[in-house]
Amino acid sequence: MAQLTDDAFAFGGDLMRIEEALAHVAAHVPPIAETERVALAAADGRVLARPLLAPVDLPPFDNSAVDGWAVAHADLAPEGPTEMEVGGRVTAGHGAGHRAERGRAVRIFTGAPMPEGCDTVFMQEDVAVLDDGRVRLPAGLKPRANARPRGEDIAKGTEALPAGRRLDPRDVALAAALGIAEIEVIRRPRVAVFSTGDEILEPGQPLAPASLYDSNRFSLMAMLARAGCLVTDLGILKDEVGETAARLAAAAHDHDLVVTSGGVSTGEEDHVKAALAKGGSMVFWRLAIKPGRPVAMGVVDGAAFVGLPGNPVAVFVTWAHVLRPVVAALSGATVAPLPRQSVIAAFDYRKKAGRREYVRVSLELEDGRLVARKYPIDGAGVLTSLTRTDGLVELAEETTRVAAGDLVPYLDYRLLV
Numbered sequence: 231m232a233q234l235t236d237d238a239f240a241f242g243g244d245l246m247r248i249e250e251a252l253a254h255v256a257a258h259v260p261p262i263a264e265t266e267r268v269a270l271a272a273a274d275g276r277v278l279a280r281p282l283l284a285p286v287d288l289p290p291f292d293n294s295a296v297d298g299w300a301v302a303h304a305d306l307a308p309e310g311p312t313e314m315e316v317g318g319r320v321t322a323g324h325g326a327g328h329r330a331e332r333g334r335a336v337r338i339f340t341g342a343p344m345p346e347g348c349d350t351v352f353m354q355e356d357v358a359v360l361d362d363g364r365v366r367l368p369a370g371l372k373p374r375a376n377a378r379p380r381g382e383d384i385a386k387g388t389e390a391l392p393a394g395r396r397l398d399p400r401d402v403a404l405a406a407a408l409g410i411a412e413i414e415v416i417r418r419p420r421v422a423v424f425s426t427g428d429e430i431l432e433p434g435q436p437l438a439p440a441s442l443y444d445s446n447r448f449s450l451m452a453m454l455a456r457a458g459c460l461v462t463d464l465g466i467l468k469d470e471v472g473e474t475a476a477r478l479a480a481a482a483h484d485h486d487l488v489v490t491s492g493g494v495s496t497g498e499e500d501h502v503k504a505a506l507a508k509g510g511s512m513v514f515w516r517l518a519i520k521p522g523r524p525v526a527m528g529v530v531d532g533a534a535f536v537g538l539p540g541n542p543v544a545v546f547v548t549w550a551h552v553l554r555p556v557v558a559a560l561s562g563a564t565v566a567p568l569p570r571q572s573v574i575a576a577f578d579y580r581k582k583a584g585r586r587e588y589v590r591v592s593l594e595l596e597d598g599r600l601v602a603r604k605y606p607i608d609g610a611g612v613l614t615s616l617t618r619t620d621g622l623v624e625l626a627e628e629t630t631r632v633a634a635g636d637l638v639p640y641l642d643y644r645l646l647v
Contacts, residue, residue: 245516245517245518245523245584245585246516246517246518247517247518247586247627248517248518248519248551248586251517251525251551251552251555252551252555254527255552255555255556255559256555256559259534259556259559259560260559261416261559261560261561261562262416262417262419262486262560262561262562264416264417265279265280265414265415265416265417266414266415266417267412267413267414267415268412268413268415269411269412270402270405270406270410270411270412270413271402273397273401273402273405273413273415274397274398274399274402275396275397275398275458276396276397276413276415276416276418276458277394277395277396277397277415277416277458277561277562277563278391278392278393278394278395278396278397278401278413278414278415278416279393279414279415279416279562280393280414281389281391281392281393282389282390282391282405282408282410282413283387283388283389283390284384284385284386284387284388284389284390284408285386285408285409285410286386286408286409287380287381287384287385287386288381288382288383288384288407288408289378289380289381289382289383290380291326291343291344291380292343292344292377292378292379292380293341293342293343293344293377293378294338294339294340294341294342294344294351294376294377294378295340295351295376295377295378296340296351296353296354296376297338297339297340297353297354298338298351298352298353298354298356298357298376299314299316299335299336299337299338299351299352299354299357299365299367300320300330300335300336300338300344300345300348300350300351300377301314301330301334301335301336301348301350301351301352301367302330302332302347302348302349302350303349303350303371303373303374305332305333306350306367306369306371307369309369310369311366311367311368311369312366312367312369313360313364313365313366313367314333314334314335314364314365314367315333315334315335315363315364316334316335316336316337316363316364316365317330317331317334317335317336318330318331318334318336318337318345319336319337319338320336320337320338320339320342320343320345321339321342322339322340322341322342323341323342324342325342325343325345326343327343327346328343328345328346329345329346329347330345330346330347330348332347335352335365335367336348338351344377348377349373349374349377350371350372350373350374350375350376350377351375351376351377352367352368352371352375352376353376356368383407384404384408390404390405390408391404391405392564393562394562394563394564395563395564396458396561396563396564397413397415416561416562418458418459418460418561419458419459419460419486419487419557419560419561420459420460420462420484420485420486420487421454421459421460421461421462421485421486421487421488421489421557422462422464422481422482422485422487422488422489423447423450423451423454423461423462423463423464423489423490424447424464424465424466424467424477424478424481424488424489424490424491425444425446425447425465425466425467425490425491425492426466426467426468426469426474426490426491426492426502426540427466427467427468427469427492427540428468428469429441429442430442430443430444430466430492431443431444431466432444432465432466433448444466445542445613446491446492446538446540446542446545447463447465447466447491449542449545449546449549450489450491450538450545450549450553451463452647453549453553453554453647454489454557456647457554457557457558457561458557458561459487459557462481462485464477464481467490467502471504471505471508472505474502474505475504475505475506475508478490478505478506478510478530478535479508479510479530479531481530481533482510482530482531482532482533482535483531485533486533486534486560487533487534487535487536487556487557487560488530488533488534488535488536489535489536489537489538489553490502490535490536490537490538491537491538491539491540491545492538492539492540502526502537503526503537506526506528506530506535506537510528510529510530510531510535511528511529517548517551517552518584518585518586518627519547519548519551519585519586519587519588520581520585520586520587520588521539521541521543521544521547521588521610522538522539522543522544522545522547522548522551522610523539523544523585524539525537525538525539525548525552526538527552534556534560536552536553536556538552538553539610541609541610541611542610542611542612542613542616543590543609543610543611543612543613543615543616544610546616546646547588547622549646550568550641550646554646568641568645568646569645570624570639570640570641571600571639571640571642572637572638572639572640573591573593573600573601573602573623573637573638573640574599574600574601574602574635574636574637574638575601575602575604575623575632575633575634575635575636575637575638576594576601576602576603576604576634577589577591577602577603577604577632577634578631578632578633578634579604579625579631579632580630580631580632581625581629581630581631582630583627583628583629583630584627585627586624586625586626586627587624587625588622588623588624588625588641589604589622589623589625590604590605590615590616590619590621590622591603591604591605591619591620591621591622591623591640592605592618592619592620593620593621593640600640602623602638602640604623605618605619616643619643620642620643621640621641621642621643622640622641622643623638623639623640623641624638624639624640624641625638
């Protein structure tokens with residue numbers, strides 16, 4: 231497992247900006263060192279451990295990109311069409327080493343090897359077949375048209391895929407085309423997930439007075455699984471320091487990361503900080519974002535610890551900007567900046583300077599333009615504000631006011647999970 235030092239997340243400031251938090255994570259969370267080989271069919275979503283070098287040229291031989299007739303361009307008339315006799319037929323999977331006679335066209339099909347001596351292919355729809363079997367080839371085709379040279383896609387020995395890439399179906403296709411049956415990937419992060427609080431109940435139990443069903447743990451487990459983690463559900467931690475400390479320490483022994491939600495603020499009944507102090511260290515980060523300001527980062531017995539807020543919307547936002555990058559760092563994955571798109575605000579909004587705010591919105595297409603409509607309830611505990619919207623409008627620290635009609639940056643939920 232990745233072993234972190236107790237002071238890995240030390241931070242002495244007041245409010246931490248998101249970019250600062252990301253740089254902190256990148257600098258102090260080492261990737262898991264263990265790797266494994268998996269069958270290519272099981273490689274989707276895994277993180278590549280080492281650069282993948284092409285063992286062969288792709289394509290491995292010169293071939294035709296279309297159905298048509300292959301010729302030597304030098305045999306074509308300099309002006310006007312060219313009429314040629316047909317000398318041979320080459321199909322995909324056959325005809326390797328076929329040598330064309332000078333001045334003759336060879337019938338060829340997509341993917342078939344180019345006959346020796348030919349360098350150009352006419353598409354069949356552009357060619358007239360004459361009554362005597364000859365073909366009339368139009369003028370104007372450039373040399374090497376419709377021919378795919380060996381190694382055009384990628385040359386043998388060059389890097390096909392970089393280390394740290396989270397493989398997707400496109401990458402799997404490339405590896406397969408290169409003849410690779412197994413691939414070396416980083417071991418999946420093992421993550422333990424708790425919820426905290428005496429008021430939290432498991433779904434399915436009778437709802438007691440002053441109690442709430444646990445939703446955070448289930449959303450976190452789903453998002454962690456989508457991010458490629460092996461997730462262990464460790465249930466609900468009650469508000470008792472000793473038991474919390476013991477269970478956090480036990481989870482750290484066989485997990486790379488321990489995640490909790492709730493109990494990381496500064497109230498008298500927020501016990502996670504005191505529990506973590508018994509077997510590790512914790513730094514209470516106050517992120518300059520809304521929702522989601524209180525986030526705990528720490529180390530327990532060498533495993534990374536992330537304590538998220540208790541409100542469901544704050545959990546989602548801090549997942550996107552804190553926990554998701556921690557998982558990526560452990561996975562050894564290269565993380566690209568989240569792409570924003572510009573949309574038109576259909577609402578007025580005021581905010582304080584100095585923090586970044588995320589406004590839940592639905593998108594509508596009006597007169598060919600994407601318009602963002604704000605959800606009417608702002609509370610960080612309102613789960614329907616996530617299920618009935620499409621994404622988040624991101625308002626920068628220096629922004630204090632948005633007026634209807636302004637262009638604003640937008641993050642789609644699908645990019646965050």
